[in-house]
Amino acid sequence: MAITIKDVARESGVNVSTVSRALNGEYGVHSDTRELVLAVAERLQYRPNRVARGLVTGRSHTLALVVSDIRNPFFAEVARGAEDAAYASDYDLVLCNSDLDAEKQLRYVESLMEKRVDGILMNSVAELSKKQVEQLSNVGVPIVLLNRAAPRNAFSTICADNDAGGVLAAEYLWKLGHRKIAHLTGPRHHGNMTERANGFVRALSEARKPVKPVVLHGKNNFQGGMELAQKLLAQHEDVTAIFAASDMMAFGAIRALMEAGKRIPEDVSVIGFDNVELSTIVNPPLTTIHQPKYEIGQAAVEILLRLAGRGEHQAPEHRVFGVHLIERRSCMERKS
């Protein structure tokens, strides 16, 4: 079997507790002893068993990230930020894909609890029942949400200023002269996307000449964007501008638009949300709302670690990151 702390103790002629102290760099160990122990551990190629350690300390040094789908470039970026931050603090990150399925999400959380993860970072499904919220609040580990899925003060949250992003998109399109506008968004009750839609619709309704956009719900991915754009074209051929709630949806919409013989931006302007790396390479390069994805992931684990550090429940923390518009070439003025 693997070599344990006992072997090191025996081999260096001290007690296991001394080995433990020496290895963990605690005070109260003579430097000679410490060096001896360290040398023996090195010689024996001793590797501590974190599982055993976790059993007694009650902390697993593991965090979890639950996203709907890691293939979404937005989440990949968040994941990288989160993992880097976790790595920096010597924590591991377990990855879960929920597909925004409430039941799957719950199963994941349960399983993660049994593994005694020290914190969970997730973009939760939004339609949480009272019971589910309660269930989640009582799991006993800090949870940071990547969206506003639940009543304020149930969990800590961290996200971009989605509402402001929606407003930005609305003002931009309006100023360009568009009046026949559509918004392609994700499933109903999708925390972040709902806020984007809210900001967008509100800003448009408060414009000098109020506009009421067509709002279509679908899947938040390439496929979803395509389908919605097709549906839109069938129902409202006269639309001149589209705000997609994510870049992936925008890509899908562009694809459908092009297949239908529309030119972008001459016939229809498209603006996205996220500013994923690939938004520069589509043709035309996508105008979009930038949100700091990597930083969100990073900040989220920092909050998690802080929460996990102290003991019990404490006031949830809410952090929102600013967004800004990146003007590229998928939108143009409406000459009417």
Place this chain on the structure above:
Amino acid sequence: MAITIKDVARESGVNVSTVSRALNGEYGVHSDTRELVLAVAERLQYRPNRVARGLVTGRSHTLALVVSDIRNPFFAEVARGAEDAAYASDYDLVLCNSDLDAEKQLRYVESLMEKRVDGILMNSVAELSKKQVEQLSNVGVPIVLLNRAAPRNAFSTICADNDAGGVLAAEYLWKLGHRKIAHLTGPRHHGNMTERANGFVRALSEARKPVKPVVLHGKNNFQGGMELAQKLLAQHEDVTAIFAASDMMAFGAIRALMEAGKRIPEDVSVIGFDNVELSTIVNPPLTTIHQPKYEIGQAAVEILLRLAGRGEHQAPEHRVFGVHLIERRSCMERKS
């Protein structure tokens, strides 16, 4: 504190071992007893502590995935396949980003060992020293490599038929009439990419009229593709076709080419490798070599689980997936 197996035992008037047996659905428990225990566990909201369980069983029910960067859509896809397969078998997947840095990779592996993961799936850095290979072989858990990084038979491997993919690209370009050809690839000694280059160069050299392509090494990402294409343009303006070792690099190359005023495919043809989802949305849609990313991730954990199931070292397993060319619109015949 959390409620334990002892509480359940006390509350149902049986011994902890009986509770353990009942909970784990083992034989040799009277159905009345089992039902009683289950009911009590349910009532008490008992949640087993997997850490404790892991300590005694020696298995953590956790796998690890070490990739260079999850933001690379190729790895995101592999990760999703792997995670789905792990989830199906009730295993967790921890995510690590190595940046193909040998030291970071080793640190990860060490840390994962201390956590007693049951298996590691990784795309290893290729320039492993003898010592490192040995070190890795002796970690005691099964490792499946996503590339051919080490001497055969050191580890199990699973990957696409990279060499064949290179050949496919070469034949295609050659048949289109291209004779001034470049290959943009990743770092030297990158397992998979080296094989792609080998197949490509060899096939070209064996053509009826042998061609010797320019081969440039750089980073395997969008940025790297851009930089290499710029470099290429500066050195070999007359190139008519480019084979990029990954779609991300192809995207970067296309971007640089366009910025330099080149039309694709009229002035230069570009072919990629991977067939990531977004390759359909760039303009022009990218011709590329398809490899089954999701399936690779999935198959890798299946192998891992099989290996982890049995006891000790066994003959490593090698599996290679077929590839095929997807013809889109980024390549055209060379009229000369």
Place this chain on the structure above:
DNA sequence: CTGAAAGCGCTAACAG
């Protein structure tokens, strides 16, 4: 500064 001993929560012989 160091050793002895208890115990984290669970499983796994071994009896009965």
Place this chain on the structure above:
DNA sequence: CTGTTAGCGCTTTCAG
């Protein structure tokens, strides 16, 4: 079929 017992490998009082 069920209880007793002994740990898994480590940390953590509590003495000394």
